Amino acid sequence: MNEFRDQPLGVPLAHRLRPKSFAEVVGQASVCRTVGGKKGTPNIRSMVLFGPPGSGKTTIAHIILDQSGMNTATIDASRQGVGELNDILAKMNGEPVLIFIDEFGAWRSNQQRALLKSMEAGNLIVIGAMNEQPRKRIDQAILSRCQILQLRSLDPDSMAQVLERAEKESGKQLMLSDSARHRFIEQMSGDARALLNAFEEIVVRAVDDAQMSDEEVLKAAAEFGGKRVSFDNERRALISALQKSIRSSDLQATAYWLVRLFDSGVEPSLITRRLIACAAEDIGLADPNALVQALAASQAVEVLGNDVLLCVLQAALYLATCPKSNALEVTTARVRSHIERDGPFLPPAHILGPYTGNPAAADGYESDHMFVDGVSGKRHLPEQLLQETFFEANERGFEREVLRRIRYFEEIRRKRSY
Numbered sequence: 001m002n003e004f005r006d007q008p009l010g011v012p013l014a015h016r017l018r019p020k021s022f023a024e025v026v027g028q029a030s031v032c033r034t035v036g037g038k039k040g041t042p043n044i045r046s047m048v049l050f051g052p053p054g055s056g057k058t059t060i061a062h063i064i065l066d067q068s069g070m071n072t073a074t075i076d077a078s079r080q081g082v083g084e085l086n087d088i089l090a091k092m093n094g095e096p097v098l099i100f101i102d103e104f105g106a107w108r109s110n111q112q113r114a115l116l117k118s119m120e121a122g123n124l125i126v127i128g129a130m131n132e133q134p135r136k137r138i139d140q141a142i143l144s145r146c147q148i149l150q151l152r153s154l155d156p157d158s159m160a161q162v163l164e165r166a167e168k169e170s171g172k173q174l175m176l177s178d179s180a181r182h183r184f185i186e187q188m189s190g191d192a193r194a195l196l197n198a199f200e201e202i203v204v205r206a207v208d209d210a211q212m213s214d215e216e217v218l219k220a221a222a223e224f225g226g227k228r229v230s231f232d233n234e235r236r237a238l239i240s241a242l243q244k245s246i247r248s249s250d251l252q253a254t255a256y257w258l259v260r261l262f263d264s265g266v267e268p269s270l271i272t273r274r275l276i277a278c279a280a281e282d283i284g285l286a287d288p289n290a291l292v293q294a295l296a297a298s299q300a301v302e303v304l305g306n307d308v309l310l311c312v313l314q315a316a317l318y319l320a321t322c323p324k325s326n327a328l329e330v331t332t333a334r335v336r337s338h339i340e341r342d343g344p345f346l347p348p349a350h351i352l353g354p355y356t357g358n359p360a361a362a363d364g365y366e367s368d369h370m371f372v373d374g375v376s377g378k379r380h381l382p383e384q385l386l387q388e389t390f391f392e393a394n395e396r397g398f399e400r401e402v403l404r405r406i407r408y409f410e411e412i413r414r415k416r417s418y
Contacts, residue, residue, distance in 0.1 A: 013200035014193045017162075017169060018059050020066070027158030027192075028056050031149050035064060042067050046119060048104060048128040048138060051151030053265050054191030057129040060151075061100045064127060071097040078103040078307070082114045089118055096123050104128030105137035106305040112139040119145055132267040137305070153190025160185060162192045163199065172203040180214035187221050198224035235266055239274050246275075246320045247282045254320040255313065262309050272298040275315055286325035286397035293318045323397030331391040338388065345382035377413040 019025045022036040037043050042064040049057040065072040073088045088097065101107075118124035119142075126146070130137065134148055154162070163185065167173050176184060188195040198221040202212070212220075238261050245253035261271055275297055279290040297315035300308050346352075366376045379386060393403040 012197065013166065013170070014196040017166060017196060019063065022060075022063060025056055025059060025063070026161045027154040028060065028151050031056075031060065031151055034147075034149060035060065044068055044070065044098065044125060045147060046126045046145055047147040047149055048130065048134045048143070049149050049151060050130050050132065050134050052131060052153050052190065054188075054193035054195075055151040055153055056192065057151055058100075058102060061102075061127045061129055065098060065100055068098050070125075071095055072099070073097060074100045074102065076102050077106040077111075081107070082111050085114060089124070092123070094123060096125065098125045098127070100127045100129070102129050105130040105132050105134070106307070108303065108305070109139045112142050116141055116145075131265055132269070136267070136269050154192055155190065156182070156185055159188060159190065159192065159195055162195055166196055166199050170199075170203070174199060174203055174217070175211060176214055176217060180218060183218055184221055187218065188224070194224045235264075235270075238264065238266070239271070242271070242316070243274060243278050243282070246278055246316060247324060249320055249322075249324065251317055251320045254316050258313055258316050259309070262312075268301045268308050268312060269298065271312055272301055272315075275312070275319060278319055281329055282324055282326060283319060283322045283397075284325045284328040284399075285393065285402050286327075286399045287322040288398060290319050290322045323399075325394055325396055325399055327391060327393060327399065334390045338385075338390075342384070345384060348380065348382055350378070351380050373412070375409060375412050377409070377416045379413065 022032040022042075025032050031049070035042055035047070044064070049060060051057055065074075071092055075084055075088075085099070088099065104112075115124060115126055119126065126142075128134070128138070128146070134143060134146075138146075163174065163181075174181065174184070184198075185195070188198065201224070202217055202220050238257060242254065242257040242261060245257055258271070262268070272294065275294040276291065279294040283290040293315040297308075297312045300311035304311065366378055368374050368376050370376065381388070393399040393406060395403065
């Protein structure tokens, strides 16, 4: 009996070759030791498995389910909600159940909290799986009851083992030179599922036995690999490309790199954090609404989870259309440079107030609210810094209005001899 060939042809190769025991799992020895127990019997407790696509989260979860001896169920949080959870619990009629929740981070916090009552009663054990760091996506009350386990992208040696097993079980060989075989594995970026899908498409489902050249195989494999960023330097490169596109007001490049990041499996919150930074670093007061848009995108991630691409794209394109200014960064650098050169100064006496206990403090602080025109004109820098200019607005966007206001304040100070 050949287990591989006896399964229906419509079932994807990645599913047919899924390991049935912890001993068959490659590239995740540490996690398997933790959940597999001393004798290979799984330690049954609530946990969250997180890591990049194709690293084995679903495989490990199903091994635990199959070997648990408990009532089990599976939920896809990207398509199913609390209603399906309640249906499962109702069918159990109070008996303990082990539930695997795939794409766990897709549930909002209030949905996740629906698990708490049954978890606390001991009727529910949860295994969640997700790509992102769970501490940013999972409710703290749930996390405190779960073991957190991180899976890594498979290294080249582990990927080679996956490929060899696919060849052995399918009876087909990937006819490549050693260097091309190495490139094929490298293209998959540590994603075993992508490798098996590419292998299946290229070899197992081939209509004829016509020999494909190395380059033809690698070109076909490119449709499956390269869709996920698994290494830090690649991720940084794509995020840098996004920010530089926004900074250069290139909307087409902004759209391309943003969608590329999402399709690569990069955590949405990581992207929105960069948009927030970009709004201040590259736009600032030239369009204060840029920061509002970036923060709204970040909030959308909290509400929608991974299904947030259009919201983040809207914010990114808005930022790309904004007038640009790095005045905030320049200001920060000037202040720090001055402090480093001349040291810090105390605030002037007229704004210290007697409550500070400083003998130089004086009463008589005057704020803008005390003047008919709404401007006191008082200066609040130490006397040694009165001739310094730290912030300079330019003539772009809203900073043009900021510059007009600065000149207005300076004119009042000039008239009042401050």
